[in-house]
Amino acid sequence: MQPRDVDRLSVRKIILAAAIAHEDWKLLARMFGVNECTASNWITTARKREEWAPDRAQWGGKRHQKIYEHHVERILEAVSVTPDMTLEEMASIVATDFRVIVTATWRTCRSVLDTV
Numbered sequence: 001m002q003p004r005d006v007d008r009l010s011v012r013k014i015i016l017a018a019a020i021a022h023e024d025w026k027l028l029a030r031m032f033g034v035n036e037c038t039a040s041n042w043i044t045t046a047r048k049r050e051e052w053a054p055d056r057a058q059w060g061g062k063r064h065q066k067i068y069e070h071h072v073e074r075i076l077e078a079v080s081v082t083p084d085m086t087l088e089e090m091a092s093i094v095a096t097d098f099r100v101i102v103t104a105t106w107r108t109c110r111s112v113l114d115t116v
Contacts, residue, residue: 012042012054019043020052066100074098 011032018025029039046052074097075090082089091104 009054015039015042016046016052016054019046066102067094071098071100 011034014032015025015028015034018028025039025043026036029036042054071094075093078090078093079085087104091102094100094102
């Protein structure tokens, strides 16, 4: 088994165990492809909380959502009138009509459209 084949939770346990034992956790972080700052944050958090078991609850999940169905409906309405509308124009509609500032990128639009 290659070091990179180990799941993230196991890697975190290994790095925290190394830090507790005063071993070279930086070397382990490099071996497992974990950014040194990330590993350092894990260790700092564990020391502050005095809890060395990784907390899985804080990982993953949906990020903050700015665009909701009523925003999408307004954009689709505008696109039906002006089919060649740019992403910037769509973002402007959301900002003007709803006072919600969004980045006019394909990634933002794609994530919203995937939910519709």
